[in-house]
Amino acid sequence: MEKISSTLASLRKEYGNKELDVNELSENPINQFKKWLDEAIKIEANEPNAMAISTVTDENKPRSRYVLFKDLVEEEIIFHSHYESPKAKEIFNNPNVSGVFYWPEIHRQIRFEGVCKKASPEVSDDYFNSRPRGGQLSAIVSNQSQKIQGRDEIEEKIAELEIKYKNKEIKRPDNWGGFSIKIVYWEFWQGRDNRTHDRFSYSLLDNEWKIERLSP
Template sequence: MNKEELQNLRQDYSAATLSENDTKADPIKQFDKWFNEAVEAKVPEPNAMTLATATADGRPSARIVLLKGFDDNGFAFYTNYLSRKGKELGKNPNAAIVFHWVELERQVRIEGIIEKLSKEQSDKYFHSRPKLSQIGALASPQSQEIPSRDELESKMSELEAEYTDKEVPKPSYWGGYVLKPRLIEFWQGRRSRLHDRIVYKKIDNKTWKKVRLAP
């Protein structure tokens, strides 16, 4: 594809509209509504989200992770604490997540502070996972350099044999995080790039202010 063809890639959105009156007073309830609509529309992996973190001096990185729960406390996911994102969160808890439900022409952007979930919550979720996923968490030194794929698969096979008839212990370096939101933006694609953007900003521990942004 040449530069001109790339520059001409575009889509005019027309699936829906979004007004202040369409949205709920509580952004978590609004997210629940949109998330359920994404599930009902059979959007592939509606819980896939881009997680953006940064180093202590502000160098950003981003990757896709899976949302594993949400409530008034925030948005939860699980990972290796020694991974790149885990190390960055240990030094800089400011982070953002983005959902893009392209079939519905929608995005949700969330900014906030990330904290670790309790050991009890992490243990419970870890042991609810498929056994091979549990073993994979033990086998993979996430984000570290490894000599080859063969070594990784060999380690996986060894651990499968070791835990055939035993419970897999949750590694101490694996667990959950919750992003506690202070800003949530709902974006609905519209014609001529005049998109709808409704943003909730947290004023205090209980109060949200809802505003419209120019696209």
């Protein structure tokens, strides 16, 4: 069998010459983020709103997982999850998080760091009410990340709830809702040929965004 390093070496790609010029950057990183997200959506990038979020356990161990970016509220990044999940416990214990978007189709990465808290009940309700009923019921029955014996456990509970809530409005459970990240650091990476990538960081200093070019 071929060595994994040889297989991976054959995957090497050039990234093209799309430039990220300092003069084209928005002064506010939120606008730059929106611009890149819009472009990713326009070119039909796969899951353009998927972002990996990293948290830290109370034993100082970092943990990452993907979630879906769902909204910007007062310039904060919103995603939704279970408030009793491992990630939620980690956030309540240590609100410092980092995250990353990657759009391979256009060779772009956005990295951010910030402070995370529960989103307002209104933001959580609005999103929960917009979900298809199946997603609402699954939010209710899942004790996210707890061990289970089999799919049946979940499917049976959903079937019971489908009867219980037939023709009734499903209310958001207290243990499920939004998280909101206030970002204090952003980094935009545009992949370029020969690994001479363009990178810019935005750091929040005295309420002003300072932009700096970083070495690839």
